[in-house]
Amino acid sequence: MTSKDDDRHPSPSTPLTKPSCGPCAAPRASYAEGAAATGAHERTVARRVERMLGTGRIRFTASLLHEYIGTGVAAQLAIRCAPGHLHDTARALARRPDTYSVEVATGPAAVFVELTVPDHRELLSVVDGPIAGLAGVVGVETQLLLTLLLTANDWAPYDDEPTAVRRAVSQGTPLPAPLPTDELDEQLVALLKEDARMSTTRLARELRVGETTARRRLSRLMGSHVLHLRLHAEPEVLGFPIEARFRLAVPQRGLDATLRALGREPEVPSLALASGRYNVLDYSSHRSMEELHDFSSRAFGAADGIATETALLIHSYKRAGATTL
Incomplete structure (x- = not known):
């Protein structure tokens, strides 16, 4: 029985x-x-x-969100490839330590990459050198991520209440102030990346600090929005097999209202302001194509003057810094 x-x-x-x-x-x-x-x-x-x-x-992942704490330069690359080169290009990009996510999607720019580098000079060097030099790459469009509004930390499809960050975005109020971090914080996050459930006693031992210090540092990070400590799983495992990337060209007069509206959409796990014509980058997850259609109609159907480019994700090679080849 x-x-x-x-x-x-x-x-x-x-x-x-x-x-x-x-x-x-x-x-x-x-x-x-x-x-x-x-x-x-x-x-x-x-x-x-x-x-x-x-x-x-599933697995757990931990990292400091550089876009929030202001260290380094974060960018999204939309890469066009010659026929027959998508898979090899995406695999090569996923192996790079500076990439955070690598995905193949529909549309003319078939490989989307998010990466973080120390400064603008390094970004130019990386994009114009090893990335542009990959076999089969025929074009690279680079956008700087100017403001990160929502991340996977704020996507909780089964929760009844939104996170504090999502609530702030949906209401148009300022995000929480970034939390200053130091080398000890970075070491603690590196340990959590190895084992997100590592005991406070072991964290203290590995960091060579007192248990009270380890517990205080951990509580401080977990109470902020700069620590990404979450479940890592393909959305289809959570019942959301349809994923889409939206690049929106939003007139300045309608930008605040658009961001507030997208912040209220539970299907949106990621939202950012970016440089270039497409100044809003939006990512959505859905249970079905019908739900994606309903979301698109609801979110963009009545929008005035917004140009939208949609790409459906075909395969994820790297997500939240973890390879999924």
């Missing part, structure tokens, strides 16, 4: 439900906290999460 808390070994292709992915959104939460938040039995939560971690369906 199957116990009431048995999750019956779901197929690897089964999308996660709220009881499954709820605790994953808070990597350092205990299984008891996850069970209380989702209404599932603690053993079910532990068994399901550990199995998905073991099979690679």
Whole structure:
């Protein structure tokens, strides 16, 4: 007889439900906290999460968001490739340590890349050198990310309330002030990248600081919006197999209203202001093509003077700094 808390070994292709992915959104939460938040039995939560971690369906990632703390130059590249070169180009770009995401999508600019480099001189060197020199690359369009508004930290499709950052964007109020970070913070985040659930005792030992200091530093980072400490999983695993990139050319007079409206859309996990004609970069995730159509009609149908370029994602080679080849 199957116990009431048995999750019956779901197929690897089964999308996660709220009881499954709820605790994953808070990597350092205990299984008891996850069970209380989702209404599932603690053993079910532990068994399901550990199995998905073991099979690679999910993993946790940690990084400091350079766009928020103002270190380095973040850019998005839209790369056009000659026929037959998409796969090899995307793989080569995903192997670069300075790239954060690499995706192949529909449209003339078939490979989209997000990367961070130390300064503008290095950006020119990277784009005009090793990237432009890849076999099959026939064109590169570069946009600087000027203001990062929403990230995957703010995408919680099963939560009832928006994050503080999403609420601020949707209301048009200023984002929280960036948190100053130092070398100890960077070392702590590097340890969390290895193991997001590493105990505070071990963090303190690895950092060679007192446990109180480690706990205070961790709490400070987790209470800010500069630390990306989240579940890493392809959106289809969460039940959102359709992903799209939107590049919007928004007149200045309608920019604030457009950003507020997009901030209210739960399907939008990423939103940024960028240089160039397409001054708003938007990323959306959906359960079906019908939902994508409804979103597009709702978000852009009545917009005045906005030019929209849409690209459907075909395959992700790197996401949140983790390769998914």
